[in-house]
Amino acid sequence: MQTGAEVIAGVGLADRPRKSRWPARMDLTQSLSGLVLALFMWGHMFFVSSILVSKDFMWAITKMFEGYFFFGRAFPGIVSMVVFGVLVIFVLHAFLAMRKFPANYRQYRMFIGHKNLLKHGDTTLWWVQFVTGFALFFLATVHLYQMLMHPGDIGPFESADRVWTGRWWPLYLVALFCVELHGGIGLYRLAVKWGWLEGKDADASRKRLKAAKWVVTAFFLVLGVTTLAAYMKIGYDRRDDPGGRYTPAWLVNPPQAPPPWWWPSWMRETPK
Amino acid sequence: MTNGEHRKLKISCLRYNPQEPGAAPRMQTYELEEADGMTLFIALNEIREKQDASLQFDFVCRAGICGSCAMMINGRPGLACRTQTKDLPASFTLAPLPVFELIADLSVNTGKWMRAMSERLQTWVHMKSAEVDLKRIEERMEPELAEEIYLLDRCIECGCCVAGCGSARMREDFIGAVGINKIARFRLDPRDARTDGDYYEVIGDDSGVFGCMSLLACHDVCPKDLPLQTQLAFIRRKMAALGWK
Secondary structure (H helix, E strand, C coil), rough: CCHHHHHHCCCCCCCCCCCCHHHHHHHHHHHHHHHHHHHHHHHHHHCCCCCCCHHHHHHHHHHCCHHHHHCCCCHHHHHHHHHHHHHHHHHHHHHHHHHHHCCHHHHHHHHHHHHHHCCCHHHHHHHHHHHHHHHHHHHHHHHHHHHHCCCCCCCCHHHHHHHCCCCHHHHHHHHHHHHHHHHHHHHHHHHHHHHCCCCCCCHHHHHHHHHHHHHHHHHHHHHHHHHHHHHHHHHHHHCCCCCCCCCHHHCCCCCCCCCCCCHHHHHHHCCC | CCCCCEEEEEEEEEECCCCCCCCCCCEEEEEEECCCCCCCCCHHHHHHCCCCCCCCCCCCCCCCCCCCCEEEECCEEEEHHHHHHHHCCCCCEECCCCCEEEECCEEEEEHHHHHHHHHHCCCCCEEEHHHHHCCCCCCCCCCCHHHHHHHHHHHCCCHHHCCCCCCHHHHCCHHHHHHHHHHHHHHHHCCCCHHHHHHHHHHHCCCCCHHHHCCHHHHHHCCCCCCCHCCCCCHHHHHHHHHHH
C-alpha cells in the first residue's frame, strides 16, 4: 500500500494486508518459460531436420552439440545438461500452467459448454492448448528422460534405430502435433496477452499474428512429419541389423573420402 | 402485409422462471414474420404483445446505451437492440446471459454482479482528503486525456464480456474484462490518487488480471467496441512489472 490512509472513501484500504507479489511473478514466469520452450522447439526442429540435408550434416550437428568441434572429442554429457535445463523449465511451465486448467467437473462442463456454444476461435484454441499441454506432460517427459540418460544415442543411425526399431515413432508423431499446436498457439497468445507487436491497430495486428501463427505451425508440421518419415525410412532399412553408430565416410577412410567443405580446417590433420 | 419477401423467423427462447415452484428450463419457439430493419428488440416486443405476454426480457433505451438487453444470441453475447434479425439465420436461439443471476427467461440481474465488482475494485475516483474542497473549481484536463478516459468510460456494464469469457465461466470470482477496463479507466484519471500499488491490491491475483487467459472473446463481443485487448495487456504489464519487484 502506497497511498493508504490518506486516501478517503477507500474503506479499509489501509488496514488490508499487502497482497502477495507471487501471482505476478508466476504469471510472468509462465509466459517466459513458455516462450523459452517454444523458441527451443523451433531450434530443436531445425536441428533434427538436418537429416533431410544429409546423414553427414545431421551427424555434424549432433557432434557440434557434444562439443566435438571445440574440444576435438565428443562429450554427450553436454547434451544431458541441456536436456536437464529444458526438463526443469518444462516442469516449471507445466506447474504454472496447471493453475489455468479446469480443476473439477463443474469447470470442465462449463468450459466445454461455453466453447461449443460460443464458437469463438481463440476460446477453442485455448482448449486445444489445454489438451495438447496435458498430453505433453507425458509425451515430453518420456522423451526428455530418454535424452537425459542416453545423450550419446543421437545420430543418423542411432536416432533412426530408436525411431523404428525402438518403436518411438508413434510417440514422436503424436508429440510433434501436440508441440507444434501448443507452441504455436502459445506464442500467439503471448503476443496478445502482453500486447507485443500490437501497433496502432490492435485488431489488424491480431489478425496478422493469427495468420502468421498458422503459417508457422503448418511449416513446422510439414517439416516435422517429413523429418520423422526420413528417420523411419533409415530405421526401417536397418531393421535387420540395428544398433550401429554412424561415422562419416571421410573419417572411416580419410584418403578415399575427402572431408566436405564445412569440415573445420583444424580438424583435417587429426580426424577421429 | 405479407409481400412474400420476408422470412418466417423461428426464435427459440429459453423459458425458465426460478421463482415458479417446480418450473424447469425449456426452449419455446416463436414464429413471426421478419420486417425491414427488424431488431431483436422489435421482434421480442412483437412476440410479447401478440403471442406470449409471459415472456420476460429487459429493455430500457433500445439504442445500445443502457446495456439491459444483453443476451445470448445464437450462443453469442450481444445487445438485442443492436442486433438486426437480417444478420441472423431464419431460426436462431435466445438465452439469458450466463454468470449473472437469472430473473426469468431472458432477463438477468447484471446490476447485482456489477455492483459487487465495483465495490471489490473500488471503481470510483479516490481523492486525497486534503484535496476535497467542494467550493474550489475543478482542475482542468487536457481534451486528449478526457477523450482517452471517455473512451474507456463508454462501458455500459451490459455483461457481454463476462458472459463471453471462458475464465469467468469456469471461475466465479474472476473479475472479467469489465473490471480490468474500469481499473484502466481510473488509472488514467489524474484526479484519482491511487498508485499501481493500490490497483495491485484489488486486481493483482489470479481472480484479477492474472486470471485472464487472453481468450479475447470479451474484445470480440463487446457491443461498444472497447479496446479491451489493449487494456488487458496494458494493465497486465503494469501489474506484472509492479509485482516482479
